Amino acid sequence: MVVRDEQHRLPDDAVDRIFHALADATRRDIVRRTLGREASVSELAAAYAMSFAAVQKHVAVLEGAGLVTKHPNGRERLVRGNPDTIRRAQSLLDDYEHIWRGRIERLDALLADG
Amino acid sequence: MVVRDEQHRLPDDAVDRIFHALADATRRDIVRRTLGREASVSELAAAYAMSFAAVQKHVAVLEGAGLVTKHPNGRERLVRGNPDTIRRAQSLLDDYEHIWRGRIERLDALLADG
DNA sequence: ATAACGTGCAACCAGATGGTTGTACGTGAC
DNA sequence: GTCACGTACAACCATCTGGTTGCACGTTAT
Numbered sequence: 001m002v003v004r005d006e007q008h009r010l011p012d013d014a015v016d017r018i019f020h021a022l023a024d025a026t027r028r029d030i031v032r033r034t035l036g037r038e039a040s041v042s043e044l045a046a047a048y049a050m051s052f053a054a055v056q057k058h059v060a061v062l063e064g065a066g067l068v069t070k071h072p073n074g075r076e077r078l079v080r081g082n083p084d085t086i087r088r089a090q091s092l093l094d095d096y097e098h099i100w101r102g103r104i105e106r107l108d109a110l111l112a113d114g
Numbered sequence: 115m116v117v118r119d120e121q122h123r124l125p126d127d128a129v130d131r132i133f134h135a136l137a138d139a140t141r142r143d144i145v146r147r148t149l150g151r152e153a154s155v156s157e158l159a160a161a162y163a164m165s166f167a168a169v170q171k172h173v174a175v176l177e178g179a180g181l182v183t184k185h186p187n188g189r190e191r192l193v194r195g196n197p198d199t200i201r202r203a204q205s206l207l208d209d210y211e212h213i214w215r216g217r218i219e220r221l222d223a224l225l226a227d228g
Numbered sequence: 229a230t231a232a233c234g235t236g237c238a239a240c241c242a243g244a245t246g247g248t249t250g251t252a253c254g255t256g257a258c
Numbered sequence: 259g260t261c262a263c264g265t266a267c268a269a270c271c272a273t274c275t276g277g278t279t280g281c282a283c284g285t286t287a288t
Contacts, residue, residue, distance in 0.1 A: 032210065035215050037217060039265075051247075057246070075255040085137055097204070100149045233284105233287090234283105240280105243275085249268105250268085
């Protein structure tokens with residue numbers, strides 16, 4: 001029987017990009033905003049005390065990590081948060097929790113047996 | 115009534131450190147290992163194709179983020195993964211999911227009313 | 229006592245990161 | 259058609275990152 005790959009395992013560098021993208025307060029804020037409601041790049045830029053180009057770069061990093069998508073709308077590009085990638089990150093953290101629980105169970109078993 | 119602060123909100127730079135620490139495959143591997151079973155720094159260093167000092171730095175980054183703790187044991191320092199910080203990160207990602215769900219609900223309400 | 233082990237820390241280096249300004253170009257408004 | 263708007267991209271710069279080597283120091287083993 002072929003075991004179904006539940007969590008389409010991501011290559012290391014994809015995971016690197018996701019967590020790296022989340023390791024910046026401005027980028028996390030952009031994700032929050034665009035998960036709630038899509039926004040153009042200049043709309044986003046207006047919200048932060050930095051140049052348009054800087055915000056544009058942050059959006060590019062998020063897009064590279066798959067945390068947002070961008071689609072053209074007239075002369076604007078609308079940015080939309082991508083919940084799928086958030087869930088991928090969650091499932092990665094879940095794995096760590098599972099490992100830890102496994103350790104605790106082994107310790108418990110050891111105590112029960114001993 | 116005082117509302118209980120459910121998710122001890124972390125300052126931005128603490129969150130930065132957590133995600134930054136997770137944005138490296140070697141560091142994620144160290145977390146995995148030490149969640150399952152504690153290990154000395156040199157034990158960890160032996161597992162990777164880089165110098166002892168490099169691994170030591172990775173451990174320091176993880177410790178600074180609260181993802182592992184270190185405690186002395188004779189001449190060794192044992193490194194142990196910290197599930198609490200993992201959970202903090204999970205709850206941060208949960209927030210994003212909630213925001214997204216909120217958006218969908220608003221959209222649904224709009225469709226139902228319209 | 230001496231040697232080997234485990235760790236910490238500083239100095240150094242190449243490359244990535246996060247910001248800037250300036251230029252170019254398609255789209256929309258007038 | 260012209261001008262303003264929204265975006266993209268390149269060049270530049272200071273700082274951070276992730277690796278290296280070398281040295282110092284406490285602890286364990288012989």
